[in-house]
Amino acid sequence: MEKKQKRNVFGGIDIPFLTIIFVMLAFGLIMVFSASAPSAFYNEGDKLYYIKRQLIWTVVGMGAMGGMIVIGHRFVKRYASIVFIISLVLLGLVLAIGSTGGGAQRWLAFGPIRFQPSELAKFALVFFFAKRMAEKPKNQIRQFTHGLLPYLFILGLMVGIMILQDHLSGAVIIFMTGIIMLVAGGARLSHLGLIMLAGLAVLVPAAFLEEYRLKRLMAFRNPFADPTDTGYQIVQGLYAIASGGLFGLGLGQSRQKFLYIPEAHNDYIYAIICEELGFVGAALVAVLFVLLITRGVYIAMHAPDTFSSLTVFGIISIIGLQYLINVGVVTGTIPNTGMQLPFFSAGGSSLIFIMAAMGVVLSISREIKRKGQSVREGGKK
Numbered sequence: 001m002e003k004k005q006k007r008n009v010f011g012g013i014d015i016p017f018l019t020i021i022f023v024m025l026a027f028g029l030i031m032v033f034s035a036s037a038p039s040a041f042y043n044e045g046d047k048l049y050y051i052k053r054q055l056i057w058t059v060v061g062m063g064a065m066g067g068m069i070v071i072g073h074r075f076v077k078r079y080a081s082i083v084f085i086i087s088l089v090l091l092g093l094v095l096a097i098g099s100t101g102g103g104a105q106r107w108l109a110f111g112p113i114r115f116q117p118s119e120l121a122k123f124a125l126v127f128f129f130a131k132r133m134a135e136k137p138k139n140q141i142r143q144f145t146h147g148l149l150p151y152l153f154i155l156g157l158m159v160g161i162m163i164l165q166d167h168l169s170g171a172v173i174i175f176m177t178g179i180i181m182l183v184a185g186g187a188r189l190s191h192l193g194l195i196m197l198a199g200l201a202v203l204v205p206a207a208f209l210e211e212y213r214l215k216r217l218m219a220f221r222n223p224f225a226d227p228t229d230t231g232y233q234i235v236q237g238l239y240a241i242a243s244g245g246l247f248g249l250g251l252g253q254s255r256q257k258f259l260y261i262p263e264a265h266n267d268y269i270y271a272i273i274c275e276e277l278g279f280v281g282a283a284l285v286a287v288l289f290v291l292l293i294t295r296g297v298y299i300a301m302h303a304p305d306t307f308s309s310l311t312v313f314g315i316i317s318i319i320g321l322q323y324l325i326n327v328g329v330v331t332g333t334i335p336n337t338g339m340q341l342p343f344f345s346a347g348g349s350s351l352i353f354i355m356a357a358m359g360v361v362l363s364i365s366r367e368i369k370r371k372g373q374s375v376r377e378g379g380k381k
Contacts, residue, residue, distance in 0.1 A: 013069060014365035017295045021065075021358055024288050024343040025058060032346045034251060035272040036265035038258045050265055050346055057348040061355030068359025069366070076360055077134075077307050080127035087124035090117035091161045098165070106167050115349035118162060118170040123357050125158060125174060126181065126314030133185040134307035141187045148187055151178070152195060159199070169337035173321050175199050180317045184310055220335040236261045237268050237330050240275035248278030265346045267338055270330045285344070289323045292316075299365045308364040315357045 029051070036050035043049075068076070076083075090108065094117055099109040107114045129151060133141060140147040155178040162171035179192055179199075215230045223231030223238070240256040243249065254275045257264040264272055273281045296316035303309035319342050326341040328334035340350050 012366040012369040013362040014295065014299060014368075017292070017299065017358075017365060018362060020288060020292045020295065021343070021355075024292070025062075027285075027288070028344040029054060029058065030251070031269055031273055031276075031344055032265050034254065034276060035257050035269050036346060039264065042259060053348070054346050054351075057351050060348075061352045064352050064356040065359035065362070068356050069363050071363075073308055073311065073360050073363045073367075076127055076311070077131055080124075080131040083120075084124045084128035087117060087121040088158070088161075091121055091158070091165070093117070094165055095161070106165050106170075113348075118165070118167055118174075119349045119353040121158060122170070122174055122177065122318050123315065123353055125155075125178060126311060126318070128154070129178065129181045129185070130307050130310035130314060133181075133310055134305065138186065141182070141185050144188075144191055148182070148191055151182060151187075169325060169339045172325070172337070173318060173339075176321055177314055177317045181310055181314045184313045217335050220332070223332065233262050233268065234332050234336065237271040238332055240268075240271040241331065244275040244278040244281075246279050248274070248276045248281055251276050267326070267340060267345060268330055269345050270327055270341050273344070274330075289320070293320050296361060299361060299368065302368045303364055304367045308367065312361050312364055315361055318357075319354070 032054045033048075033051040036054075037047040040049040040051075041047040094106060094108055097108075099107045099114060106116050106118060108117060132151070136147075141151070142148075155175065158178075159171045159175050162168070162174060179196065182192060183189070219226065219230040219234060223234035225231060227235045236256055240254065240261060243255070249255070254264075254272050256275055257272050261268050261271060270282070270285070273285060277284070293316050296312055296319075300309045300312035300316065303312060322339055322342050325334065325337060325339045326345075329336050329339060340347055342354055343351070
């Protein structure tokens with residue numbers, strides 16, 4: 001009996017979704033090694049420095065995913081409010097004692113380990129919103145004062161904290177994810193249209209308040225006007241994309257990764273993919289994200305309850321938004337915001353929380369199969 005129970009711990013999870021995750025992880029590790037080797041050798045004297053760290057984070061992330069599959073989404077629902085409060089406290093601590101990197105105060109440091117509480121906050125918001133909407137009467141959210149307003153207050157609070165951290169990209173992700181969840185939860189589009197305008201009225205001016213953000217906007221308009229300073233990263237990224245052509249220069253053959261592109265293994269890894277694997281490689285990345293999102297939507301649509309459905313919608317929204325923003329930044333379509341490419345960019349806290357969220361989705365997918373089996377067994381009886 002014990003052996004049977006152990007085999008069933010991961011039984012019934014969505015295999016296509018899991019397969020896509022593993023393919024993206026493997027692809028990401030290959031590209032992190034390729035993109036990071038020159039800077040790792042230059043900065044650390046070991047070309048394997050960054051890939052070794054990324055392998056460790058990947059193993060930890062897979063453990064987090066497996067852990068979330070085992071404990072299940074019901075555990076997440078039970079403690080969603082507590083996790084949300086913890087995330088708010090951690091965001092507040094960032095403002096008080098957070099460490100600075102890249103000109104922004106977004107990290108908490110514990111000895112040699114640093115992590116961004118914003119990575120937890122994104123998913124904590126999803127769990128909290130999903131729980132509240134599942135517990136409230138279905139049509140209550142269609143009322144503005146007693147239904148929608150509390151969600152907007154919470155959303156505004158988190159967005160405000162992100163802006164204070166100079167984390168505008170995180171603010172955009174949280175704001176858009178919250179709006180998507182409210183739409184999925186049944187809020188009136190007329191109400192949300194006004195909120196979107198109000199959000200833009202806050203986020204757009206915020207982009208001009210800090211000098212470095214203003215410089216980024218000016219560089220976005222014409223990066224070649226100042227190719228050695230404010231437009232440097234954009235220009236080097238565009239050189240990488242252009243030189244890739246249809247099939248690329250070949251895996252490991254990038255020229256721009258040799259200290260030309262800052263953060264080549266992180267925010268700008270997509271440019272290295274385009275340079276080494278060309279349009280074909282870029283298209284493959286797009287296909288993988290489309291498959292992941294499509295399968296996620298399928299899981300959400302067939303989820304056994306409201307909480308599960310909204311949770312999957314929220315998680316998939318975060319992944320999709322981060323992909324679109326990262327690609328938009330690297331291709332010069334939108335201003336530079338410092339957004340990582342999920343599953344591909346090097347980084348610990350981002351990958352671990354994403355993998356834990358994937359575990360929640362897989363836990364919910366298992367319930368779909370169990371629900372189908374119950375229906376079939378009921379029909380036979």
